[in-house]
Amino acid sequence: xxxxxxxxxxxxxxxxxxxxxxxxxxxxxxxxxxxxxxxxxxxxxxxxxxxxxxxxxxxxxxxxxxxxxxxxxxxxxxxxxxxxxxxxxxxxxxxxxxxxxxxxxxxxxxxxxxxxxxxxxxxxxxxxxxxxxxxxxxxxxxxxxxxxxxxxxxxxxxxxxxxxxxxxxxxx
Amino acid sequence: xxxxxxxxxxxxxxxxxxxxxxxxxxxxxxxxxxxxxxxxxxxxxxxxxxxxxxxxxxxxxxxxxxxxxxxxxxxxxxxxxxxxxxxxxxxxxxxxxxxxxxxxxxxxxxxxxxxxxxxxxxxxxxxxxxxxxxxxxxxxxxxxxxxxxxxxxxxxxxxxxxxxxxxxxxxxxxxxxxxxxxxxxxxxxxxxxxxxxxxxxxxxxxxxxxxxxxxxxxxxxxxxxxxxxxxxxxxxxxxxxxxxxxxxxxxxxxxxxxxxxxxxxxxxxxxxxxxxxxxxxxxxxxxxxxxxxxxxxxxxxxxxxxxxxxxxxxxxxxxxxxxxxxxxxxxxxxxxxxxxxxxxxxxxxxxxxxxxxxxxxxxxxxxxxxxxxxxxxxxxxxxxxxxxxxxxxxxxxxxxxxxxxxxxxxxxxxxxxxxxxxxxxxxxxxxx
Numbered sequence: 001x002x003x004x005x006x007x008x009x010x011x012x013x014x015x016x017x018x019x020x021x022x023x024x025x026x027x028x029x030x031x032x033x034x035x036x037x038x039x040x041x042x043x044x045x046x047x048x049x050x051x052x053x054x055x056x057x058x059x060x061x062x063x064x065x066x067x068x069x070x071x072x073x074x075x076x077x078x079x080x081x082x083x084x085x086x087x088x089x090x091x092x093x094x095x096x097x098x099x100x101x102x103x104x105x106x107x108x109x110x111x112x113x114x115x116x117x118x119x120x121x122x123x124x125x126x127x128x129x130x131x132x133x134x135x136x137x138x139x140x141x142x143x144x145x146x147x148x149x150x151x152x153x154x155x156x157x158x159x160x161x162x163x164x165x166x167x168x169x170x171x172x
Numbered sequence: 173x174x175x176x177x178x179x180x181x182x183x184x185x186x187x188x189x190x191x192x193x194x195x196x197x198x199x200x201x202x203x204x205x206x207x208x209x210x211x212x213x214x215x216x217x218x219x220x221x222x223x224x225x226x227x228x229x230x231x232x233x234x235x236x237x238x239x240x241x242x243x244x245x246x247x248x249x250x251x252x253x254x255x256x257x258x259x260x261x262x263x264x265x266x267x268x269x270x271x272x273x274x275x276x277x278x279x280x281x282x283x284x285x286x287x288x289x290x291x292x293x294x295x296x297x298x299x300x301x302x303x304x305x306x307x308x309x310x311x312x313x314x315x316x317x318x319x320x321x322x323x324x325x326x327x328x329x330x331x332x333x334x335x336x337x338x339x340x341x342x343x344x345x346x347x348x349x350x351x352x353x354x355x356x357x358x359x360x361x362x363x364x365x366x367x368x369x370x371x372x373x374x375x376x377x378x379x380x381x382x383x384x385x386x387x388x389x390x391x392x393x394x395x396x397x398x399x400x401x402x403x404x405x406x407x408x409x410x411x412x413x414x415x416x417x418x419x420x421x422x423x424x425x426x427x428x429x430x431x432x433x434x435x436x437x438x439x440x441x442x443x444x445x446x447x448x449x450x451x452x453x454x455x456x457x458x459x460x461x462x463x464x465x466x467x468x469x470x471x472x473x474x475x476x477x478x479x480x481x482x483x484x485x486x487x488x489x490x491x492x493x494x495x496x497x498x499x500x501x502x503x504x505x506x507x508x509x510x511x512x513x514x515x516x517x518x519x520x521x522x523x524x525x526x527x528x529x530x531x532x533x534x535x536x537x538x539x540x541x542x543x544x545x546x547x548x549x550x551x552x553x554x555x556x557x558x559x560x561x562x563x564x565x566x567x568x569x570x571x572x573x574x575x576x577x578x579x580x581x582x583x584x585x586x587x588x589x590x591x592x593x594x595x596x597x598x599x600x601x602x603x604x
Contacts, residue, residue, distance in 0.1 A: 075484075111530065112512065113513040115513070116484075118468075119468050122445070146400060148401075
């Protein structure tokens, strides 16, 4: 399983490299001796199937592994593209480490009742856990916890604060 | 066992002095239109043979009666006389200021820490005493507050025919920052008006969802362990507590059955949050429903045969009702996008719940008609007083958390001034 993934990634990597090389050849660029800037030619620098520019478009600057919080819409546990990329990067990292323990801590904003939000927070952390195990993190190392609305990062009563509070924290 | 040291008490009293003005925190809302309470005069009780006492009986009684929404209290600066005994009452003095009910009384200081309280209640229009005068003997000074609540209950029953709720208790959660970003969470109990708060359980992790056993001896609540939320039951007399549900996943929203033998709650141990019932006699856990949506916040019907619960099965939370004997599950609320955290009053004729995420509404069960107690955005945790005439809930004044009691017709709101700090999750005891 693990080996298959590694192989697959290598193949993808190789293909993207050759694709880039092909493009380069078409361009009228006679100077060959200067070393190309590697990051520009690398379409998947962090193993999540996206280039740095594509990541930046999602609000991810640099390595998605440096991000440990993913966010949600109101009363929703749906994973958006940004969350998917971050969670995938962590799943890959877990697989690489082989059996590291991670706690997925789900939270909700203050709207809605506390017991409902406790359940909603769990839904969110469960959704992240499901995604991470589906891309190969291994379910046994993921602990799902919910604090509902009890531990907000921002106590203000506005959408900006609520956005920050509707989250799952990926804690190593 | 005194609740407070003497110095703290006098500090509290200092705080109380400007509070006769602060009692103006009681809002009379205009939602009720022409509906009004019984105009009531409460004469300051005469202290016989001894200067002063620490509790102002007339003010405590006035605050009690006013909060119920059934009485409007006439301020004492309008009074033309200040009788303390039956033979001193001149009814024309009270008709003149449009009083319909009159309360008078005396506090007898019998030496040492021994007091007796006497009081009389009058129907001004009929010019007669209601019942006969009452005596409450053998009081210590610190019992006078409780005695005042007994007076309130007596007056309340005399005019409404229903038992008063002024000797019932409330529970709530309080969060204090012990050092920077390090919080102590405490389960507190207090008199209905917030007086005499006392810590009964504490944790470094959040606490929520207190629920009183029907006999008032135990409180079930949600605490957090390393693995997540768990349900605990605390015995108030002994302080002993035990965990009754700590399944994998969340465990939350405990609610005692009317006979006090079972606890309904929500757990996600089998995947998604569903409602379960724990039998305190057998120790068995029984699943009540199975649905992929969030099912939580169970509440018992007064016959103990059905449960209300909050479910997100139509995506946004609404209230459903399920038959515990294997019958159907039906939707109960249809007005508004969101309804949650419902519970019944003492006779099951009305429900109180959180509407649209933060408004407290009372719903007449038969007609489905809603009465708005608040139109805020962030109010939560409503519960009825034992006699159904008041609703306790959590709100914010400015940015300050507060506990408020509203009359269940929405006419009068009373902020519980004795309680301050980061408070939430109030629950009214079912014990009268």
